[in-house]
Amino acid sequence: MTKALKASGFLGLAVMMAVGLHQFVMLSGGNAVPPWMIGGHAHLGVLSILAIVMGFAVPALEVTGTLRTVVTILFIAGQWGIPGIVWLGEGFGLLFLMPTGFLWGGALIISMLIMLYATLSQETTTQSGPTGTAPADD
Structure with a gap:
């Protein structure tokens, strides 16, 4: 599943x-770039x-x-x-x-809240140095 997140990114x-x-081509041709194009471009880049x-x-x-599956699906959606x-x-x-923006935004929020839960519920251990092998991708 993490391979899907990385690939989607x-x-x-x-x-x-x-x-x-x-x-850039639009601007060099003397045309203005529509705000909707700029907004989608910025959101896709950050996400x-x-x-x-x-x-x-x-x-x-x-x-x-x-x-893990829910976080992956909701975030990519x-x-x-x-x-x-x-x-x-x-x-x-x-x-x-346009109203489906609440659905997509909600999917992102839920995926982040699951990650918050994973962060807060994880046992804290003190380790020094490398932890061994890196986790494999699925």
Whole structure:
């Protein structure tokens, strides 16, 4: 599952960079970049970086089983849902999609609250030096 988070993060950054290049072409042609395009670009960039971080945080906090699956699915859904509705809703006039922002935002919030739970419920141990082998990716 953490492989999915990392892959989604890197794919999101690639898409965000392609959109950024498109915005540059628009600007160099003397055209203004629409605010909805800028907003989606920024959200996808930040959420993609966080997806990569989550790909390392989930195993580091030893989130396993159903919680690991739920965190992964909810975060990836929010990562793509938030910029997606901005681009589709505002950019393509599909305004009926805009209220789903609460769904995608809620998915992100729930995934973060699960990670908070994992952080607070984890046993604290004092270790010095390396802890052995790095956790394997799934």
